[in-house]
Amino acid sequence: MFRKSFYPIFLLLIAYLLFSSEDAKTIVAGIAIFLIGMVFMEDGFKLFSGGILEKILEKSTKTVPKAITTGFVATAVVQSSSLLTIIVISFLSAELISLSGAIGVIFGSNIGTTTTAWIVSSFGVKIKIAHYAMPMLIFGVIFRFNEKKTYQGMGNVLVGLGFVFLGIGYMKEGFEALKSGLDLAQFAIDGYLGVLVYIIIGAVATVVIQSSSATMALIITALATGQIEYTNALALAIGANIGTTVTAIIGSLSSNANGKRLAVAHFIFNVVTGFIAIVFLYQLADIVDYLSDFIGIGQTDYAMKLALFHTIFNVIGVLAVAPFTNRLVVFLKGLFNEEEKEIQRAKYLDNVVSSVPEAAIKSLQKEVSHLYDDTTDALIKALSLDKKSITGYENNELLSLVEKSITPIDIDTQEFYDKKIKYLYSDIINYASLSQGNMNIEQLDTTYSLKVACRQIVETIKDSNEIQKNIKLYINHKNKYIKAEYNFLRATIIKTLNGIEQLRNDDDEIDILTNIKLLEERLKKLDMIGNGKIDTLIRENKIEPKMATSLINDSAFSYEISKNLLNVAYILWIKDKELLELGEEL
């Protein structure tokens, strides 16, 4: 309701501002161009990074200090804390990093994002930065026309940088021109009242603009042209930090539990940091003065001083909050609990992450594994077997264990499919389609294979529905031949599952491929229709014709189940392209 009525008022206000003042038009255009630049840069890094960022994040977040450093460096390089947040949510969802590691990255990212202020205050307002924008835009556009995703990504980064520089140039120009007509500095408010008023202005501006970097650029250019006072600018910077968390909280409302946990961690961090900065504002300003002298920033270079202040208060925030990371983790896990739901939905997929190809693929792999695990649990029950009683045994012991398990287990595989599989499957397919937009050919291939794996998993549960009825009928049957044959079918599937369980945690993909191929060979030998075993049983009158037809059908279903399971294992646990191709050829 508020959003609906706010939007037209906001548009009218902007329109009035644009028509009433030529200078305001230049400033607002500068903000708009700057924001477009940020969007291009983020898109560019998504295409351009080729998974490097993801690999670094995966390996360098084991401890909180390491995670903070990684968050700082990564954000300083890519200049986008939101891109980093997206990847961190996906990794957290895929359980590739811990919640404390993810929180550490977010803390570090808060320090990393202050480098934008340094760039704007050191280059942006001191040199005619807009001049550098043009060549970047031209080369960026040329690269964007290329078919290859890497070039397109590079093009987007260049176009983004060009627009950011151009935006800063416009903001600076607008404030300089505005000064001759209207001096905003006359609205400066002294004391703590001024601090509070400007904090609110900074926070509201960031919520409206949806980017703390853009707000910081605006504050610095206004400060550099003397349109606002230094102390008020400090308060605006604190407000921008608080405002950005509101954006994050709104963004996380549609996210999963992990997204919400991170957004609240970010909120707590920024509120605590903001509180410290407000209470000790004047002391911090003194520290900035002292350090400015020390590192050679001029007494009146307020833009650089503001950048230093921004970094210092974020560093202090990290020092104050980081020691409580473990407590924060416990609190957040309690706050957003993942309940066991009647209808199963995706656990590891977050739409926010779908635009980052490598992260999206990792999430998809994790979710397909989840689908596989749930399906095989149901499959074991459909074979009237208990998972615990068959886990941890060698394959040669399994037939006798199966023969001993003769109590039929009731599981409604159709209901299981409707409640647990159908929605999860559609979530995966939907997510895969969403993620494909930014992918290169290799990534598209991987996503396609994962979709194939999903279909094969779903076929497995449907096939198990077909054989379940006869298994229950024949595992206690007085005809020892049909009983033996059905136990053999059950054992064949269980041996395949057992084989896959043993290989899935192996780090050596050559071993995984070798073992999958061996399981495939064994399966071919055991195919009853292929090896003529059923013909012999009928010819020797050991089973009735009705039993024979059931056995022929169920044997085919069992063979398909095992074959599908092996195909899924092949797609899920062999990542090396060369090995995958080799496996397909053999």
Place this chain on the structure above:
Amino acid sequence: MKLDKLFTKLEIFFNMDSDKQKENTKKREKLLGLLMEKINSKKEKIKDTKSKEKKEKLKEELTMLKKLSKKYQL
């Protein structure tokens, strides 16, 4: 289209094209090396293993590895 040709020419000019070929050859050689290493270590393991069952399993793995490396060399 013209831009695409320009990029292809640039790739050839900067030797990026042959770099890719070199990279592929390197990858193949690396994988082949790993396969041969695996075959040798399996042979060693077969020699050292006393259990008949384990020996049989290792022999099966060795045969499969040989098949894979033969296919890869083709």
